[in-house]
Amino acid sequence: ESKYRRFAPIDLPNRQWPAKVIEHPPIWMSTDLRDGNQALIDPMSVETKLTFFKALVNMGFKEIEVGFPSASQTDYDFVRRLIDEGHIPADVTIEVLTQARKELIDRTVESLQGVHRAIVHMYNPTAPDFREIVYRTDKAGVKAMAEQGTRWVQEAVQRFPDTEWVYQYSPEVFSGTELDFAKEVVDAVSAIWQPTPAHKMIINLPATVEMATPNVYADQIEWMHRHIDRRESIIISVHPHNDRGTAVAAAELAVMAGADRVEGCLFGNGERTGNVDLVTLALNLYTQGIHPGLDFSQIDQVRQLVEQCNKIPVHPRHPYAGELVFTAFSGSHQDAIKKGFAARQADDMWNVPYLPIDPMDLGRSYESVVRVNSQSGKGGIAFLLAQEYGLDIPRRLQIEFSRIVQRHTETTGKEANSQVIFELFEQEYLAD
Ligand code: KIV
Ligand code: ZN
Numbered sequence: 001e002s003k004y005r006r007f008a009p010i011d012l013p014n015r016q017w018p019a020k021v022i023e024h025p026p027i028w029m030s031t032d033l034r035d036g037n038q039a040l041i042d043p044m045s046v047e048t049k050l051t052f053f054k055a056l057v058n059m060g061f062k063e064i065e066v067g068f069p070s071a072s073q074t075d076y077d078f079v080r081r082l083i084d085e086g087h088i089p090a091d092v093t094i095e096v097l098t099q100a101r102k103e104l105i106d107r108t109v110e111s112l113q114g115v116h117r118a119i120v121h122m123y124n125p126t127a128p129d130f131r132e133i134v135y136r137t138d139k140a141g142v143k144a145m146a147e148q149g150t151r152w153v154q155e156a157v158q159r160f161p162d163t164e165w166v167y168q169y170s171p172e173v174f175s176g177t178e179l180d181f182a183k184e185v186v187d188a189v190s191a192i193w194q195p196t197p198a199h200k201m202i203i204n205l206p207a208t209v210e211m212a213t214p215n216v217y218a219d220q221i222e223w224m225h226r227h228i229d230r231r232e233s234i235i236i237s238v239h240p241h242n243d244r245g246t247a248v249a250a251a252e253l254a255v256m257a258g259a260d261r262v263e264g265c266l267f268g269n270g271e272r273t274g275n276v277d278l279v280t281l282a283l284n285l286y287t288q289g290i291h292p293g294l295d296f297s298q299i300d301q302v303r304q305l306v307e308q309c310n311k312i313p314v315h316p317r318h319p320y321a322g323e324l325v326f327t328a329f330s331g332s333h334q335d336a337i338k339k340g341f342a343a344r345q346a347d348d349m350w351n352v353p354y355l356p357i358d359p360m361d362l363g364r365s366y367e368s369v370v371r372v373n374s375q376s377g378k379g380g381i382a383f384l385l386a387q388e389y390g391l392d393i394p395r396r397l398q399i400e401f402s403r404i405v406q407r408h409t410e411t412t413g414k415e416a417n418s419q420v421i422f423e424l425f426e427q428e429y430l431a432d
Helices: 032-038 046-059 073-084 102-111 128-134 139-158 179-193 214-227 247-256 278-286 299-310 331-343 378-389 395-412 418-430
Strands: 027-030 063-067 093-099 117-125 164-172 201-207 234-240 261-264
Touching: 027 234, 027 278, 032 046, 032 063, 032 093, 046 063, 046 073, 046 299, 063 073, 063 117, 073 093, 073 102, 093 102, 102 117, 102 139, 117 128, 117 139, 117 201, 128 139, 139 164, 139 179, 164 179, 179 201, 179 214, 201 214, 201 261, 214 234, 214 247, 234 247, 247 261, 247 278, 261 278, 331 378, 378 395, 378 418, 395 418
Parallel strands: 027 063, 027 261, 063 093, 093 117, 117 164, 164 201, 201 234, 234 261
Antiparallel strands: none
């Protein structure tokens, strides 16, 4: 049983129906080692990828895109290392990306020789500007490319019958492709692959570039969900990028609109403004009482590891994971938090003001929740003395002592940690 309440107000004025909420987690796919890696200033080495891969497995990812082996020797070597050294658990499937060219598809499939199960992910352009400007072709040209590529994948995987093959197709810049044409292409692809409910294929519908408000992407996904052929044999996947800063909302709305699976990166790494942030998505679900099936109970460790591998810092205000996101400096917030903690019973639903999640659930301490600077008040100071030193000081003394602390922080211009506060208290009241 979760201590978090699903927030779905049903009694808004003039509203007779409940707000739509996500009822269960999507299938998660981490593309940290592919889309994330391809956007790094210094791409990861095989060794770094291996460290990251093991961490993703420990977090609970069952599908991990590990690279683009036909485009990068490092990625090819990494795939071989994963397979040859037995790093892939039986319940984890690796995925690799390829373009729709025969020699690239052959080399991609060859890189996977000996793996128990793999997803071959082929993409080709379908959006008008990509068709016309980048590839100098037309609708028929890109559709033929998708069909021919699918046949090449089919032929290539037949050479390795001991592997369980899953096929994933992405029409590139789905978010900018005419919907009826996107349907025509993915229907043609699935007609060739012939998935079944027991052996589904994945149709991934990327917002390669985020082009509109998130409800528009969700409408595009819903339309595909309602109209594509062989829906019962297809996993609809979304792959939102964050160009407008709304990838998380786009993914959540897309799942409500019928998507089964979400591709993204930890802390929103990825091309340009990044892929959708899987940490935020997963913990948004968690705080609605739905276990996401991913383990972020040691979020600081996850953050440090990702920062080391990507060589990119996570913003201190990043949802759930940033250094400052459970910290209150202002007096009124500190006071409310202190009262929330004091009122809490062990088996209560989580209901501490200003804290959408219990920091303990992410392996973070309560100490960082309340930090004291010149904007802080008596509540925060009393909270720290009680929490860290077991000192329960009466209200009148709290008011008096908070003035002393405030004078100190105004003079230094710095924050005062619990040790400094205790020393001030000692000097003032406990010294002989
Ligand atoms: O953003 C994108 O379109 C991609 C594809 C390769 C799926 O990363
Ligand atoms: Zn992408």
